[in-house]
Amino acid sequence: MKFQSTRNKNLRLDSAETIIKGLSDDGGLFVPVEIPVLENGEISELSKLGYCERAKRIFAKFMTDFSEEELLGCAEKAYTENFEDEVPAPIVKLGEDIYMLELWHGPTCAFKDMALQILPHFLVKSAKKAGDGKKTVILTATSGDTGKAALEGFCDVEGTEIIVFYPKDGVSKIQKLQMQTQKGKNVRVCGVAGNFDDTQTAVKMIFTDENIRAVLAENGKSFSSANSINVGRLLPQVVYYISAYADLVADGEIEDGDVVNVAVPTGNFGNILAAYYAKKMGVPFGRLICASNANNVLTDFLSTGEYNANRDFYLTESPSMDILVSSNLERLIFELSGKDDEYVGKAMKDLREHGKYSVSEDIITKIKEVFAAGFTDDEGAENRIKMLFDEYSYLCDTHTAVAVEVYEKYKAETGDCRKTIIASTASPYKFPRAVLKSISGEIEPDDFEAAKKIEVLSGLPMPKQLSELSEKEPRFKENCKREEMAEFVLSTVGGDR
Ligand SMILES: *Cc1c(COP(=O)(O)O)cnc(C)c1O
Numbered sequence: 001m002k003f004q005s006t007r008n009k010n011l012r013l014d015s016a017e018t019i020i021k022g023l024s025d026d027g028g029l030f031v032p033v034e035i036p037v038l039e040n041g042e043i044s045e046l047s048k049l050g051y052c053e054r055a056k057r058i059f060a061k062f063m064t065d066f067s068e069e070e071l072l073g074c075a076e077k078a079y080t081e082n083f084e085d086e087v088p089a090p091i092v093k094l095g096e097d098i099y100m101l102e103l104w105h106g107p108t109c110a111f112k113d114m115a116l117q118i119l120p121h122f123l124v125k126s127a128k129k130a131g132d133g134k135k136t137v138i139l140t141a142t143s144g145d146t147g148k149a150a151l152e153g154f155c156d157v158e159g160t161e162i163i164v165f166y167p168k169d170g171v172s173k174i175q176k177l178q179m180q181t182q183k184g185k186n187v188r189v190c191g192v193a194g195n196f197d198d199t200q201t202a203v204k205m206i207f208t209d210e211n212i213r214a215v216l217a218e219n220g221k222s223f224s225s226a227n228s229i230n231v232g233r234l235l236p237q238v239v240y241y242i243s244a245y246a247d248l249v250a251d252g253e254i255e256d257g258d259v260v261n262v263a264v265p266t267g268n269f270g271n272i273l274a275a276y277y278a279k280k281m282g283v284p285f286g287r288l289i290c291a292s293n294a295n296n297v298l299t300d301f302l303s304t305g306e307y308n309a310n311r312d313f314y315l316t317e318s319p320s321m322d323i324l325v326s327s328n329l330e331r332l333i334f335e336l337s338g339k340d341d342e343y344v345g346k347a348m349k350d351l352r353e354h355g356k357y358s359v360s361e362d363i364i365t366k367i368k369e370v371f372a373a374g375f376t377d378d379e380g381a382e383n384r385i386k387m388l389f390d391e392y393s394y395l396c397d398t399h400t401a402v403a404v405e406v407y408e409k410y411k412a413e414t415g416d417c418r419k420t421i422i423a424s425t426a427s428p429y430k431f432p433r434a435v436l437k438s439i440s441g442e443i444e445p446d447d448f449e450a451a452k453k454i455e456v457l458s459g460l461p462m463p464k465q466l467s468e469l470s471e472k473e474p475r476f477k478e479n480c481k482r483e484e485m486a487e488f489v490l491s492t493v494g495g496d497r
Contacts, residue, residue, distance in 0.1 A: 022225030228270030
């Protein structure tokens with residue numbers, strides 16, 4: 001299996017090489033040349049296996065330059081000790097039709113752990129296979145959750161350094177504390193004056209800047225990315241969708257072959273793209289429901305085919321979805337355009353130069369066959385948190401609530417009441433003020449006080465890795481302007497840290 005760039009389909013690399021590089025030199029994203037298909041009866045076989053064995057089998061279809069032992073070893077290191085339970089991604093059933101796929105039982109309490117706990121292991125192995133002996137500098141922009149999950153995953157991993165930039169006023173207090181208190185010799189964290197899109201755009205520019213890359217090379221280093229543009233992040237996300245379907249079969253909730261919908265709270269389009277890949281592999285997924293908050297650029301795109309990022313940007317209670325430029329959409333457009341790299345290159349140029357692009361009627365039609373899209377504001381999400389709490393004593397976070405709310409609207413509008421997997425992306429304790437306000441109406445300005453009150457109301461304990469933050473001293477308090485990010489990178493990559 002090879003991977004090609006969405007902007008140059010003749011470039012063909014092994015998975016190890018794409019994982020090391022992160023982003024293609026032409027600015028494109030790597031995609032599998034062919035999406036592999038599950039064999040007949042394979043889902044039923046998978047349903048009898050544990051998570052790591054399932055992961056191994058699925059990875060093996062994409063990462064043919066790794067041995068099965070290596071893949072299983074990576075999965076076991078990632079998903080055994082660092083997750084609360086034996087099952088890394090448990091499913092909770094609500095009512096008749098909703099299955100909450102809880103992806104946040106890892107060390108940083110958000111779904112990003114599912115990929116970022118394994119990516120460092122992939123990267124270390126990839127460097128041995130295909131590396132040039134250079135040290136890897138992981139450069140990451142975060143809307144809140146990726147940053148901490150990447151820091152945790154790469155902390156003190158040999159042969160790596162990691163630099164995380166976050167929008168200084170665009171993440172929750174707990175998210176910021178999680179990053180500022182990160183331990184490890186090889187980590188650096190910096191706030192940026194600007195929103196996530198500014199931060200992500202600047203990071204992408206640093207990535208492809210010849211001068212900066214030359215300085216890195218002089219120091220025996222090269223860049224890679226822990227953002228969802230890295231194939232090594234996408235594949236572990238494909239695994240949990242296939243695994244969730246296999247779990248529903250194993251638990252007798254569905255028969256193998258039954259069609260199930262999937263609803264995903266979406267920002268950078270990475271998580272829902274993984275569901276799309278799972279569907280392409282042959283998992284009987286029906287509609288993929290793309291849920292947005294007030295930053296609803298994807299809702300408009302998926303319904304009209306026009307992507308227009310020239311619009312107001314809102315800071316919401318679901319900050320990890322406060323994104324107007326969804327990078328992974330490029331992969332979907334590549335696929336739906338019949339792998340037309342020129343077409344993709346042109347659309348992305350329009351996006352860079354004019355903040356917008358449109359896709360053809362043909363692509364819109366194909367999108368509508370698979371996707372449904374909707375959005376809700378903070379109030380809609382908060383009401384949904386309360387409804388789930390009152391009806392099922394179930395507590396969900398603000399991002400997941402967006403997905404449930406959009407799903408319920410979809411169901412009411414279409415009458416499609418098929419069983420639906422909701423990607424539950426964060427622990428409610430990552431956003432305690434908003435969650436408390438939703439369930440009790442109380443406004444408590446302090447996150448940790450709010451969390452204590454939720455514990456009393458719900459009986460659900462706050463995860464220790466979040467509660468202990470209240471006693472930790474921030475280690476990284478630096479902030480910089482967008483124009484200063486390159487300098488910050490250069491100041492950290494010189495010499496040996
Ligand atoms: C990152 C994140 C999202 C958005 O996921 P994408 O892959 O960027 O679409 C949703 N919810 C939470 C809690 C997140 O951390």
